[in-house]
Amino acid sequence: MNFRLSDEQREMSETVRRFARARGDSGARRVAFESETGHDAAFWRELMALGVGGVVLPERHGGLGLKLIDLALVAEALGYAAAPGPFLGHVLAGLAIDLCGDAAQKQRWLPALAAGEAIAAIAIAEAGDRCRPEASQIGVRNGALTGEKRDALFPELADVIVVATADGFALVEKGAAGMTFTPRDGADRTRRLSHIAFARTPAELMPTRAEAAIGDAALVLLAADAFGGASRCLDMAVEYAKTREQFGRPIGAFQGVKHQLANMAVDVEPARGLFWYAAYVFDAAPEERARMAAAAKAHIADVYMQAARLMIEIHGGVGYTWDHDAQIYFKRALFDFAYLGTPSRHRDRQAALAGWSARAHA
Amino acid sequence: MNLDLGPEYAAFRAHVADFLARHWPPAPGADPAQAAAAFRREAVEAGFLYRSVPRIYGGGEQAPDPARARIIREEFARAGAPRELEGPGVSMLVPTLLARGADWQKERFIPKTLSGEIIWCQGYSEPGAGSDLASLRTKAVLEGDEWVITGQKVWTTLAHLAHYMFILVRTEPDAPKHEGLSYLLLDMKQPGVTVRPLKQMTGGREFNEVFLDGARTPAHWIVGKRGEGWAVSRTTLKHERDAIGSSARTEDMFAKLVQLARSVEIDGAPAIERADIRQALARIEGYVLAQRYSSFRAQSMSNAGEEPGLIGALNKLNGAEIGHRIAALAQELIGDDGLSMPPLGRKGGARGHEKWVNQIMGSLGVAIAGGSSNIQRNVIAERALGLPRGHGDGA
Structure with a gap:
């Protein structure tokens, strides 16, 4: 048994973490958060230059040919930095094209997505709490897509949007006719969401069906992001408790604060193993994929939310201000909690996938 | 990977x-x-x-x-x-001897401990030294080639059956409190040792008080050197905490909880098919899975000579917290069987699910034994997170 990172895995995630943290802490996160679009083109270019756009894409299409665990480690590093931008939609769309597209579709898009020369988005959710791609109802008729998707990440920026439909994933190109975006006034301003209405929009179906797998990959990456964010909340709270003085000593000297921080650590740190495992089985044991993805998203989204609450509480008044980045982490936690289904929805799936019934004695 | x-x-x-x-x-x-x-x-x-x-x-x-x-x-x-076999000998003394014991101690004691021929008890806590273990006062004085031990130990599981005790005693009364202790091995079957049973809240009597009045043990029945007892006892405590916080233990308990939910009915319907019970089970399973795969990670890293970091300090508290969660849901599931005092022992004549009441009480024992949860929180905060040492108990 070997459940540890290789030197290469560690090096890549450390590189992304160092870059995202340095740039995020020195202003990129805040600037994007306050900006009109939430996108920092220079930050995105440099991130893509690290190879992050093609982690799981095949080498023949310009990717690194790695596994979902490697991509999840990148997502963790970006979550740690609360890095802004279209990463999540971009990599999920790329994975969908790789799993579902024909040779021409892959050739057209994957090299550009891997290199970061093009940006991709993915549209999964629909009204009525349909947060799984396989539950999509809108369809493609005679090469045209009509209907509405909700809460796609940065679709306005995208050169190509991968749209989950009842007939599989479809590709819609930038500027396609009949497509309108309605931005959500989102809480997490590092990851902007828009609803998309399609009215007989030209769309190209991809031949292979893998909606469930893409839905699971999305949950794993959200769990990884949430773990990164939660561990940053712990680090920030510990750091603040060591430096902030009241009653003539650092507040971290008080047992009440110590115990809160210890409780945070006990919730946060073990969750690392869960998102690793969910990412690992995505490739290594597909029969466990759906259940572990659901469990990881449900558990770690809750952990992040709680860590963000406690982190702000420990910061006191300054943590409640707009100007402190504590609020950005809190809002990232809101996003990871609600996006593509709340924890309780995924716990329902986790229970169903476990075969928990009175009859089955598995 | x-x-x-x-x-x-x-x-x-x-x-x-x-x-x-x-x-x-x-x-x-x-x-x-x-x-x-x-x-x-x-x-x-x-x-x-x-x-x-x-x-x-x-x-x-x-x-x-x-x-x-x-x-x-x-x-x-x-x-x-x-x-x-379970018990302090297998789970605590054996790993300690492997790490710190002399060869003759390993040869003499480990095989018979594993086979169950030798039963051990742990002599740590005293009436005045619980969480503040290093303040213990039971003393040992070297007389010729024997230690002579005087004092009292308490909460001593299995002392009434044990052949030997591994005991922490003060041998250097003038040294600072952590540096004055030694770790000795002691024959329980001798006149200077008196064992008095204590009844636990479960009704069981595995607990004891042990009175030491001139008990004797050979000078070389010491693990580590004089004054190193605290460091040696840390080895044992770490093993106790790892055993208490092990993911195997929580996985087994969770599997039993799922079986319980399959077998009981609430308002005429199987509990496991109720949405609230499924949510509660899935929530607990999140913690169980997280603990399991983090332990895989930590084990793989130590196999490779790497330091797994924060996780090592968290095991015991994590296991205790999961035990609390399992106990709380079990209480819901067993319904009015929770009004019963369960029969003693594993078999007994349990009619319904009242034997879960033992687990519900036992989960508290887990939170106390081997360093209570609040002590664990102090240790995590100070040693793992690097917060200032000390009690910080007032302004």
């Missing part, structure tokens, strides 16, 4: 099952105790039990591998076969 969840592990499971089919249950009419002992010898020989202990000391000597260990646990449980 490779968990080998595939063919190699399936083959290992088949290998374990095949072993069990050949060795358990014993022939009808065999003496149960002798049959269990004989089975354990075979299972150690096959490398299934005491996997971390070298063969020269009666262990199975295998590379650490939680996935294989889990397969063994599952298959042994399925077959109803005897597993490793």
Whole structure:
């Protein structure tokens, strides 16, 4: 048994973490958060230059040919930095094209997505709490897509949007006719969401069906992001408790604060193993994929939310201000909690996938 | 990263099952105790039990591998076969001797402890030294080639049955409190040792007070050097905490909880089909899975000589917290069986699910033994998170 990172895995995630943290802490996160679009083109270019756009894409299409665990480690590093931008939609769309597209579709898009020369988005959710791609109802008729998707990440920026439909994933190109975006006034301003209405929009179906797998990959990456964010909340709270003085000593000297921080650590740190495992089985044991993805998203989204609450509480008044980045982490936690289904929805799936019934004695 | 969840592990499971089919249950009419002992010898020989202990000391000597260990646990449980013995000797003293003991101590004590011929108790807590263990006052004085020990120990599990005690005593009264302790081994069957049982809230009597009045032990029955007792006891405490916080323990308990939810009905419907119960189970399972795969990670890293970091300090508190959550849901599930005082012991004449009341009480024991949860929080905060030391208990 070997459940540890290789030197290469560690090096890549450390590189992304160092870059995202340095740039995020020195202003990129805040600037994007306050900006009109939430996108920092220079930050995105440099991130893509690290190879992050093609982690799981095949080498023949310009990717690194790695596994979902490697991509999840990148997502963790970006979550740690609360890095802004279209990463999540971009990599999920790329994975969908790789799993579902024909040779021409892959050739057209994957090299550009891997290199970061093009940006991709993915549209999964629909009204009525349909947060799984396989539950999509809108369809493609005679090469045209009509209907509405909700809460796609940065679709306005995208050169190509991968749209989950009842007939599989479809590709819609930038500027396609009949497509309108309605931005959500989102809480997490590092990851902007828009609803998309399609009215007989030209769309190209991809031949292979893998909606469930893409839905699971999305949950794993959200769990990884949430773990990164939660561990940053712990680090920030510990750091603040060591430096902030009241009653003539650092507040971290008080047992009440110590115990809160210890409780945070006990919730946060073990969750690392869960998102690793969910990412690992995505490739290594597909029969466990759906259940572990659901469990990881449900558990770690809750952990992040709680860590963000406690982190702000420990910061006191300054943590409640707009100007402190504590609020950005809190809002990232809101996003990871609600996006593509709340924890309780995924716990329902986790229970169903476990075969928990009175009859089955598995 | 490779968990080998595939063919190699399936083959290992088949290998374990095949072993069990050949060795358990014993022939009808065999003496149960002798049959269990004989089975354990075979299972150690096959490398299934005491996997971390070298063969020269009666262990199975295998590379650490939680996935294989889990397969063994599952298959042994399925077959109803005897597993490793429990208790302070196996879980705490053996690892401590392996790490810090003299060769003669390992040879003399480890094999017979693993086989169950020697039973140990742990002499740590005293009436005035619980969480503040290093303030203990039981003293040992060297007279000729013997230590003479005077004092009192308390909450001493199994003292009434134990042949020996591993005991923390003050041997250097003038040294600072942590540097004045030594770790001795002591024969319990002697005139200077008096054991008085204490009844626990479960009704059980595994707990004892132990009075030491001129008890004697040879000078070389010391583990480590004089004054090193605190460091040696940390080795043991770490093993106690790891045992209490192990993911195997919580996984087993969670599996039983799921079985309980399958078997009980609430308002005429199976509990496990109710949305609220499923949510509660899934929530707990999140913690169980997180603990399990973090322990895989930590084990893999220590196998590779790497330091797994924060997680090592969290195990015990994490296990205790999961135990609380399992207890709370079990209480909901057993309904009015929770009004009953369960019969003692594992078998007993339980009619319904009242034996869960033992687990519900036992989960509290887990939160207290081996360093209470609040002490764990202090340790995590100060040693793992680097917060200022001290009690900080007022302005």
